[in-house]
Amino acid sequence: MSSEKTSASLPRILVVDDEMAIQRFLRTALDTGEFSLHQAENGHAALAAAVAIKPDVILLDLGLPDMDGVEVIRRIREWSQVPILVLSVREREDDKVKALDAGADDYLTKPFGIGELTARIRVTLRRSMQQVPEPVYRINELEVDLPRRRVTVRGEEVQLTPTEYELLRLLVTHAGKVLTHSQILRQIWGVAYVEQPHVLRVNISNLRHKIETDPSRPRYILTEPGVGYRLRDTP
Structure with a gap:
């Protein structure tokens, strides 16, 4: 039994x-x-x-x-x-x-x-x-407090633009999942930007420079070549 x-x-x-x-x-x-x-x-x-x-x-x-x-x-x-x-x-x-x-x-x-x-x-x-995203995302030295819209690295608050924050928030709420370029562009900028991947690349680069220790070797925002991005959800 x-x-x-x-x-x-x-x-x-x-x-x-x-x-x-x-x-x-x-x-x-x-x-x-x-x-x-x-x-x-x-x-x-x-x-x-x-x-x-x-x-x-x-x-x-x-x-x-x-x-x-x-x-x-x-x-x-x-x-x-x-x-x-x-x-x-x-x-x-x-x-x-x-x-x-x-x-x-x-x-x-x-x-x-x-x-x-x-x-x-x-x-x-x-x-x-998880029925709803965890209110606070933590991995290694990065912490994203969704209710307070606060991002810290090694305990220091990081200042993001509204677009950078919305991009990071989208990745956090789908942590571990691959999001394609078109999915992200549609969600953050709208349908009119689906064919403009350079907009996404620029913002990902800016975001990495603010939260990654070495933006050229990212630990958090991982690239799926030719497909999109994935936010790491395990150390």
């Missing part, structure tokens, strides 16, 4: 991939008693499983036999905010951007290390369990 309760309380991971070798690999790698694993071999099965199982995280391949994985993401996002972590051989930047813009929470290119995958799953689960 107790073991059944324990199993039922485990985070449910839905693996969507048509390659049996990948399915077996992930089942072996993730079957550690930490997760409850479920599988789907195509997009339609994934959509049905997402309704029936109500997974806590979906691991999704993009190259499915019946529909593109990006379409699966779009359909799920019509009714659910379940975290979606893409696992794909597609390495092109525009493929990553399409998946993330469609609503994916993260993107790992195959082949990947199982340690990195499990770490990303834990971060995704932790973030999804």
Whole structure:
């Protein structure tokens, strides 16, 4: 009885991939008693499983036999905010951007290390369990107090412009998640600026110079080349 309760309380991971070798690999790698694993071999099965199982995280391949994985993401996002972590051989930047813009929470290119995958799953689960952002974000020497709109580094307050603060606030409320250039531009500057990534680059650079010890080797605002930015959420 107790073991059944324990199993039922485990985070449910839905693996969507048509390659049996990948399915077996992930089942072996993730079957550690930490997760409850479920599988789907195509997009339609994934959509049905997402309704029936109500997974806590979906691991999704993009190259499915019946529909593109990006379409699966779009359909799920019509009714659910379940975290979606893409696992794909597609390495092109525009493929990553399409998946993330469609609503994916993260993107790992195959082949990947199982340690990195499990770490990303834990971060995704932790973030999804937080109903509202933590009021104070702390990591290493950086502290962002959202209610007080106060940013400090090593205990010293940092003066940000309104735009820089809103940019940092957006990253904080999505800490650990990749935000694409277009997502950030749309949120901070509006739709008219979606095709002006230089505006974002300038503001990210200015922000890094104010909060990073070495802006050329940032510890907090991490670049996802050609895709966007991610705010570190672990030391």
